[in-house]
Amino acid sequence: GAGVSQTPSNKVTEKGKYVELRCDPISGHTALYWYRQSLGQGPEFLIYFQGTGAADDSGLPNDRFFAVRPEGSVSTLKIQRTERGDSAVYLCASSRGSGLAGNTGELFFGEGSRLTVL
Amino acid sequence: GEDVEQSLFLSVREGDSSVINCTYTDSSSTYLYWYKQEPGAGLQLLTYIFSNMDMKQDQRLTVLLNKKDKHLSLRIADTQTGDSAIYFCAESPSFYYGNNRLAFGKGNQVVVIP
Numbered sequence: 001g002a003g004v005s006q007t008p009s010n011k012v013t014e015k016g017k018y019v020e021l022r023c024d025p026i027s028g029h030t031a032l033y034w035y036r037q038s039l040g041q042g043p044e045f046l047i048y049f050q051g052t053g054a055a056d057d058s059g060l061p062n063d064r065f066f067a068v069r070p071e072g073s074v075s076t077l078k079i080q081r082t083e084r085g086d087s088a089v090y091l092c093a094s095s096r097g098s099g100l101a102g103n104t105g106e107l108f109f110g111e112g113s114r115l116t117v118l
Numbered sequence: 119g120e121d122v123e124q125s126l127f128l129s130v131r132e133g134d135s136s137v138i139n140c141t142y143t144d145s146s147s148t149y150l151y152w153y154k155q156e157p158g159a160g161l162q163l164l165t166y167i168f169s170n171m172d173m174k175q176d177q178r179l180t181v182l183l184n185k186k187d188k189h190l191s192l193r194i195a196d197t198q199t200g201d202s203a204i205y206f207c208a209e210s211p212s213f214y215y216g217n218n219r220l221a222f223g224k225g226n227q228v229v230v231i232p
Binding site for chain 1: 122124148149151158159160161162163166206208210212216217218219220221222223224225
């Protein structure tokens, strides 16, 4: 498709379980971002990939959270030993790489994966 | 650090103008943005302003930037029912370093009354 695709759209899991959330960015976008949005809040930055490498992971809340982007396209956000406080909508966004002429930093967001931890 | 503040709720009649305000903290942000989020949909960029500008007009949208006070506003003229949404302002403190990471405010919910 033409936009950012995220799967699953909804995930319900039990406390302590492992979860993977997938993001398929817009073709050709080298930059990929993960955000977390809790109810009534704005999106909160988690991690940024430029190509295959995590260029900025300062937003990951703790070591239970990890993300990969092995081929520089699809990314997976992995959450170990989920806790009830992890319940949120996880948003993925992509953008044209930095340094390109005319790059205004616009992020293109997917519709998100809603995670509920019981 | 980054801390973007917004007020929470605005109700406006169809056809009137609506104004949403935002304050930000990082004066090094290259761009400032307004994103729109409709129920069940992803965030969508509405407009943006470069940090060396005071004002930007984009059809029904007017963005005002006061760098001295770190204040950003969005005016929507002739508000329509399709404008009902949550509006987020965002700053880009690391853009200069090639990182388009954004810091978002909590959002303003705008409800347009027909």
